[in-house]
Amino acid sequence: MEQYKASIESVDNALNRLNQTLASYRLLSQQNAKAKAEEEARKQQIEQAKQHAPPPPRDLPVPATAPSAQAQAQDPQATARARVGRVQEANARLRQDPYNLPLHLVLSRIYLVMGYPDLAAGTAYKALILSDALDDEAEEYHDEAAESLKATIQQQPLEERIQIIRRAMDAELQNQTPSELDPALDVEITLWMKEHYRLIIYRLLSRSLLLCGCLRSAMTYAERGLEIYTQDAELTEILGLVLEAGDHLPNEPDEDSPMSEWPDNGFVRRERYPWNRHEPNRFEQLDHINQLMLEASDKLEVRTIDLPSLTGLDPKGISTQLGVFAKQDIAPGEQLLCETSLLTANNKLQDALCDACSADLPELGSPEYEKVKACEECEVVFCSEWCYQAAMDSYHPALCDKDVEAIAKDVEPAEAADALYSLLLLRALAMAEHQECHPLELDAVKYIWGDFSPIPAIGQILYTDLDSPHSCTIPRNLPFSFEHNIIRPFHMLEKMDIDIFATAHLYDTWIFNTLYAKFRGTASARLSGLGGRAMRGPEVSAVHPMWCLANHSCDPNVTWDWGGQIQFTARTERVQWRGKGGKMLQKSKAGIKKGEEILNHYCDVDLPVRERREWARGALGGDCMCARSEPGPSFDVPRRKITIGVF
Known part of the structure; x- marks a missing residue:
């Protein structure tokens, strides 16, 4: 391959020459005139994005007002303040550039270092969603994620960018096999994802889930990562730690627990997060x-x-x-x-309950049934005109005809309580969305104390071993699972047509956790309906x-x-x-x-x-x-x- 001269004037000139060479090795397909025009328009968009893009988020700079590294080493309180400041700065930058995948990884790592593996897992999972979107131009967030990542890559040293592409070319020549790169996708983005970011996603996600006690999910993502990065030492180590944790699960003598029965839930810190400015002074x-x-x-x-x-x-x-x-x-x-x-929920799909207050509906055909009113758009039923109007004013328009009726419904008895907590969360998110306020500012939850543990003392070591969930030195008493605390809440928001990246300041894992902490121990529950039916776990709940x-x-x-x-x-x-x-x-x-x-x-x-x-x-x-x-x-x-x- 022709050597690139040190006098290359710009990154774009270098990439144009690289693209021509790559095309000869079948890494890029020949572009027709229409594709070239689209590429030119895309370059103009990128140039505009570069002018407004933040500095490269490979690591966040310490704010100018933060103490020096030496001062922080001498002052644990300064270190704690600096870490909280980094969380706030990362979130502020994500509000400006919400689809920035590398910045999500930076924030995930900060959370992990601060002893919040649950928040690290939630942020790494969002990076995984962006990663999947980059692989398919038909995905919802593809264009935004590609534009953001391209702007970030273009700020990296030219030499490093050239080396990554040359390594891919050399590997193809050595293997003498056609490239697996999709010619419809940006080659440089694809290579950077493969060499850098996707590996980091799997490392962060699997380690964070391990520390949360979610062994099955941790194993799943460690194995997925190793399918791509077969020789990665860190993923291999994490998988070994998961298997070791599974071997030490309590079981009958001389019997091993099947992996399908390994726990996928655990406990995390239950506290008022240092950056939470929405908790009122109740006194x-x-x-x-x-x-x-x-x-x-x-x-x-x-x-x-x-x-x-x-x-x-x-x-x-x-x-x-x-x-x-x-x-x-x-x-x-x-x-x-x-x-x-109106902060209510029921996990039975067919039971005749008021959607607003969860009261049993009158018998069909009875005089009382004349008071029942249904939504004309989605046919959700309310026990009275008052409940109908209250729902319309409070939450229902955010859920109306959004295909959320079947979420967490008709679950197994062992999952009934978790399903109700999820549905209470869904109702709270709908109330916040319709009322255009932060979920933690709702009157229905604002003054509830979440039985938060005290924030750890300054300088306290939180995890003595980042390989073990049992090495945490502070109380972990908030039940947590990857499904209920991360996957399902984001799924519910997407069902409500809410962009989970552009609204991260309103809807994020730490906010879900805070709401769950308020619900647990304060939400009342009962069986729905009448009659002597068999025990099935709680079916109706309210705060x-x-x-x-x-x-x-x-x-x-x-x-x-x-x-x-x-x-x-x-x-x-x-x-x-x-x-x-x-x-x-x-x-x-x-x-x-x-x-x-x-x-x-x-x-x-x-x-x-x-x-x-x-x-x-x-x-x-x-x-x-x-x-x-x-x-x-x-x-x-x-x-x-x-x-x-x-x-």
């Missing part, structure tokens, strides 16, 4: 919260209260939270709250923002019922339970005095203490610390069938 906004409470009850008010910390980091730790208190004496059996929510401000106790002073509206009623009889040593304790008196805290129950209070504690770890992120669930007490009333509760 400073108590007046506004109490105005919202008046819509549900004139007998209750919200105050601050010190509660035992559930993180497990400090057994004597105290967490200041909100609680609900009686403004007057409340007699046993008296109703004290009635709240309607009632005022109801869930009442703190949990295994000895509650209220009971609740939900069927369209959720209602608090003062218990007519308190729970009988045993204290330490098995001593039977005196029941608390029924009724609630003025100034007394409203004690809600988020689980079936007749469950044995061990099962209540297990529920609390999954829903609240830690052990229940009420007097009845402290280590020592036992409760031996026979367990009854659960039909309603928080899941």
